Amino acid sequence: MKRLVILVTLLAVAAMLLAACAPAAPANRLEAVKAAGKLVVGTSPDYPPFESKDASGNFIGFDVELMNAVAEKMGVTVEWTDMPFDSLVAAVQTGKLDASISAFNYDEERAKQVDFTQAYYTAMDGFLVADTFAGSITKAEDIAQYKVGVQSGTVQADWIDENLVQPGLLATENLLQYERVDQAALDVKAGRIDVLMGDNIPLAALAESLGGLKMAFEDTVASGEFMLILPKEEPELQAELDKAITALKEEGFVDELAQKWFK
Numbered sequence: 001m002k003r004l005v006i007l008v009t010l011l012a013v014a015a016m017l018l019a020a021c022a023p024a025a026p027a028n029r030l031e032a033v034k035a036a037g038k039l040v041v042g043t044s045p046d047y048p049p050f051e052s053k054d055a056s057g058n059f060i061g062f063d064v065e066l067m068n069a070v071a072e073k074m075g076v077t078v079e080w081t082d083m084p085f086d087s088l089v090a091a092v093q094t095g096k097l098d099a100s101i102s103a104f105n106y107d108e109e110r111a112k113q114v115d116f117t118q119a120y121y122t123a124m125d126g127f128l129v130a131d132t133f134a135g136s137i138t139k140a141e142d143i144a145q146y147k148v149g150v151q152s153g154t155v156q157a158d159w160i161d162e163n164l165v166q167p168g169l170l171a172t173e174n175l176l177q178y179e180r181v182d183q184a185a186l187d188v189k190a191g192r193i194d195v196l197m198g199d200n201i202p203l204a205a206l207a208e209s210l211g212g213l214k215m216a217f218e219d220t221v222a223s224g225e226f227m228l229i230l231p232k233e234e235p236e237l238q239a240e241l242d243k244a245i246t247a248l249k250e251e252g253f254v255d256e257l258a259q260k261w262f263k
Helices: 002-021 029-036 062-074 085-093 140-145 155-165 181-190 200-210 235-250 253-261
Strands: 038-043 077-082 099-105 114-116 125-130 148-151 175-178 195-199 213-219 225-231
Touching: 029 038, 029 235, 038 062, 038 085, 062 077, 062 099, 062 225, 062 235, 062 253, 085 099, 085 114, 085 225, 125 140, 125 181, 125 200, 140 155, 140 195, 140 213, 148 155, 148 181, 155 175, 155 195, 175 181, 181 195, 181 200, 181 213, 195 200, 200 213, 225 235, 235 253
Parallel strands: 038 077, 038 099, 148 175, 148 195
Antiparallel strands: 099 225, 114 225, 125 195, 125 213
């Protein structure tokens, strides 16, 4: 009996020693990222020159290079995840991603689900039409008279719904939402829709690459500052991302990226 008690005691002591030697669980997401040595980042690579893939399937673009530089400042690498744009917020909210960069604007509805970093770039809204477009767009509301396309889940989609569809200016059957913005641009070129609303730089890039398209108008009604999104209530990770973005802006890296990608 005495031997059994001694054995049980020794096992208990051993268990306590093992527990004491085991690494502590990360206290927050930043610690988990640093421990893993990688930042799991989602993007929708259908939005050149911000994010796309080259012929070999590698992620390329302004956002991609910026995110890789941010991770380097943090002492980790990026593990890229290809996802449709309208599922990125949910993936970040549920913790499947550590962050996402995909030309995100601040939005009150999004802010209920995720947090934002500081801005890293400011954009405008563009209105893409075919070269043969004979209409007139002098203000954003003018698109209500046409068949309109927009990428789902974007601030432009929200703006069209709130300012054109809900007031009855644009019939719901005249609004088509797309998972991929390049597919929407192809539909403009084919005449299936009259105008595509989105961020001006990616739309201009699509016009150049696809041909037969032009920018009819530019304004700032929905778009604006671009930010990364991250899970809510992770102030340590947010502060680290902001610190890296600030450093890259001060070093001139962001301006150099803009000159490289926004020719």
